[in-house]
Amino acid sequence: MKKYDLYINGDWIESTAGEKFETKNPATGETLATFPKGTKKDVVKAIDAAERAFPQWKKYPAPKRGDILLKAASIARKKKEEFGEIVTKEMGKILAEGRGDVQEAIDFLEYISGEGRRLFGETTPSELSNKFCMTIRQPIGVVGCITPWNFPAAIPCWKLGAALISGNSVVFKPATLTPLCAAKLVEIFEEAGLPPGVLNFITGSGSVVGREIVENHRVKAVSFTGGVPTGVDIYGKASKSLKPVHLELGGKNPQIIMDDANIDLAIEGVLFGAFGSAGQRCTATSRLVIHKDVYDKATKKLLERTKALRIGDPLDPEVDMGPVASVDQEKKILEYIEIGKKEGAKLLCGGKKLNGKRYDKGFFIEPTIFEAEHGMRITKEEIFGPVLAVIKTSGYADSVRIANDVEYGLSSSIYTKDVSTAFRAIQDLEVGITYVNAPTIGAEVHLPFGGIKNTGNGGREAGTTAIDEFTEMKTVFIDYSGRLQKVQIEK
Ligand code: NAD
Numbered sequence: 001m002k003k004y005d006l007y008i009n010g011d012w013i014e015s016t017a018g019e020k021f022e023t024k025n026p027a028t029g030e031t032l033a034t035f036p037k038g039t040k041k042d043v044v045k046a047i048d049a050a051e052r053a054f055p056q057w058k059k060y061p062a063p064k065r066g067d068i069l070l071k072a073a074s075i076a077r078k079k080k081e082e083f084g085e086i087v088t089k090e091m092g093k094i095l096a097e098g099r100g101d102v103q104e105a106i107d108f109l110e111y112i113s114g115e116g117r118r119l120f121g122e123t124t125p126s127e128l129s130n131k132f133c134m135t136i137r138q139p140i141g142v143v144g145c146i147t148p149w150n151f152p153a154a155i156p157c158w159k160l161g162a163a164l165i166s167g168n169s170v171v172f173k174p175a176t177l178t179p180l181c182a183a184k185l186v187e188i189f190e191e192a193g194l195p196p197g198v199l200n201f202i203t204g205s206g207s208v209v210g211r212e213i214v215e216n217h218r219v220k221a222v223s224f225t226g227g228v229p230t231g232v233d234i235y236g237k238a239s240k241s242l243k244p245v246h247l248e249l250g251g252k253n254p255q256i257i258m259d260d261a262n263i264d265l266a267i268e269g270v271l272f273g274a275f276g277s278a279g280q281r282c283t284a285t286s287r288l289v290i291h292k293d294v295y296d297k298a299t300k301k302l303l304e305r306t307k308a309l310r311i312g313d314p315l316d317p318e319v320d321m322g323p324v325a326s327v328d329q330e331k332k333i334l335e336y337i338e339i340g341k342k343e344g345a346k347l348l349c350g351g352k353k354l355n356g357k358r359y360d361k362g363f364f365i366e367p368t369i370f371e372a373e374h375g376m377r378i379t380k381e382e383i384f385g386p387v388l389a390v391i392k393t394s395g396y397a398d399s400v401r402i403a404n405d406v407e408y409g410l411s412s413s414i415y416t417k418d419v420s421t422a423f424r425a426i427q428d429l430e431v432g433i434t435y436v437n438a439p440t441i442g443a444e445v446h447l448p449f450g451g452i453k454n455t456g457n458g459g460r461e462a463g464t465t466a467i468d469e470f471t472e473m474k475t476v477f478i479d480y481s482g483r484l485q486k487v488q489i490e491k
Pocket residue numbers: 146147148149150151155173174175176204205206207209210211214225226227228230231233234248249250251281282283382384410450451455
C-alpha cells in the first residue's frame with residue numbers, strides 16, 4: 001500500500017496537519033493507498049505556488065503548452081492498462097469502462113493540446129476608417145478544479161486540460177473516494193514536464209479543501225462537477241467574490257421508446273445506459289419512457305436481459321456490473337429502493353443488496369427495475385445507482401412531457417424509426433444532450449458536454465467550448481488614422 005502526499009510547487013509534500021485517509025476498493029474492501037487530509041493552510045500554500053507560477057505559464061507560448069499536454073496524453077496512453085485497472089479498483093466500474101475512462105482522458109488531452117494552436121479570437125471591421133478591431137483570449141489566473149469520483153480519469157482531464165492550455169495555473173481537488181486516480185494523473189503531468197506550481201494537488205474533504213478553494217479571493221475561477229446541493233453551496237459562496245463558477249451537476253435522464261422503435265436495439269441501449277458503471281454516471285438512463293403499444297414487449301425483453309447480467313468483482317472480464325462506489329452510495333440507493341416500494345411502484349426485478357461469499361466485502365446491489373407512475377420520487381430525483389424507473393406513456397406528446405418534467409436537463413434519448421419524430425424530439429427535449437437511437441451516454445470529447453435547468457449554470461465542458469470557462473475575452477481597438485476618431489459621434 002502506497003502513501004501519497006500533496007503536490008505543491010512541483011514537490012510531493014506532507015500536509016501541515018499530518019492527518020490521513022484511506023482509499024479502498026469498493027468490491028473487496030482492500031485499502032489501496034493513503035492520502036493526506038489537506039487543510040486550509042495547505043490550500044493557501046498551493047494558491048501561493050500557483051500564483052507564483054502563473055506569470056511565466058501565461059507567457060509560455062500556447063502551442064508549447066499544447067506540446068506538454070500532448071506528451072501527457074502519450075504517457076497516459078502507454079499506461080492505459082495499468083491506469084484503467086486503478087480506475088476499476090478504486091471506483092468499481094468494470095475493466096472495459098475503467099479503460100474507457102482513461103481513453104476519454106487521453107482523447108481529450110490530445111484534442112485540447114491542438115487548441116494551443118488556435119485559442120481563436122475574432123477580427124472584425126471597425127465602423128471608422130483606419131481602425132482595426134479584434135478580440136483575444138487571455139487566461140484568468142489561478143483556477144480551482146473540483147471533481148467527483150465517478151469518472152476519476154476523464155473529468156479531471158476535461159478540466160485540467162482546458163485550464164492549462166488556456167494558460168491558467170491550477171489548484172486541483174479530487175473526490176475523497178478517488179484520490180489515487182487523481183494522483184496518477186498528476187504524476188503523468190509531472191512526467192510530461194509541467195513547470196512547478198502550474199498544477200497543484202490537494203486531497204481532503206470538500207468542506208475544508210473545497211471550501212477554501214471556492215472562498216479564497218485569489219482563486220479567480222472555479223470549475224466544479226458534482227451534486228446539485230454542493231453546486232448550489234459553491235455558487236453561493238463564490239458569489240461573494242464574484243468569481244466565475246462553472247457547474248456540471250446531476251441528471252435524471254430519460255430514454256424514450258416509441259411504438260415504431262427497433263425494440264432489441266432500444267433494450268441493448270437501456271441496459272448499457274442504466275446499468276453501466278452501476279448507474280453512477282451523470283448521464284445514466286434512470287427513466288425508461290415506453291409507448292403503450294410496445295410496453296409489454298419491451299419490458300419483457302428488458303427483464304430477461306437484466307436478470308442475465310452478471311454482478312461481481314469488476315476486474316473479472318466475465319462481469320457486467322461491479323459494486324457501487326461506497327457505503328454511503330449503497331445506503332442512499334437502498335433507501336431509494338425502499339422509497340419506491342413505499343410509493344407503490346411495482347418492483348419488477350432486483351431491489352436487494354447482494355450477500356454471500358463474493359459480495360460480502362463490497363457494496364453490491366442488484367440491477368433494479370420499477371414499474372412507476374410519473375411523479376413518484378424515484379421518477380424525479382437522481383438516485384445515482386443501478387435503479388431504473390419504467391413509465392408507460394400514451395404517445396409522443398406524453399413521453400416528451402414526462403421526459404421534461406424534472407428539475408434536471410442533462411441527457412436524453414429517443415428510439416424511433418421516424419425521422420420526423422426524431423427531429424421533433426431534438427427540438428422538444430429540454431436537455432443539453434440528445435441521442436437518437438443510442439443510449440443516454442456516449443459523450444465524445446470534441447463536442448460540448450453539459451446540461452440545462454438544475455444540471456448546470458450554462459457552461460459546457462469538452463469541445464472548443466471547454467476553453468470558454470477558462471479564458472477572459474479582451475476586446476482590442478487599434479486606431480492607425482493618426483487623429484482622434486469619435487465613434488458614434490462622427491457619422
Ligand atoms: P459531490 O457534490 O458530493 O462532490 C463533488 C466534489 O465536490 C468532491 O470533490 C467533493 O469533495 C467536493 N465538495 C463537497 N462539498 C464541497 C463544498 N462544500 N465545497 C467545495 N467542494 C465540495 O458529488 P459526488 O458524489 O462526488 O459526485 C456525484 C454527483 O456528480 C452526481 O450528482 C452526478 O450526477 C454529478 N456528476 C455530474 C456530471 C456532469 O458533467 N454534469 C458528471 C459526473 C458527475
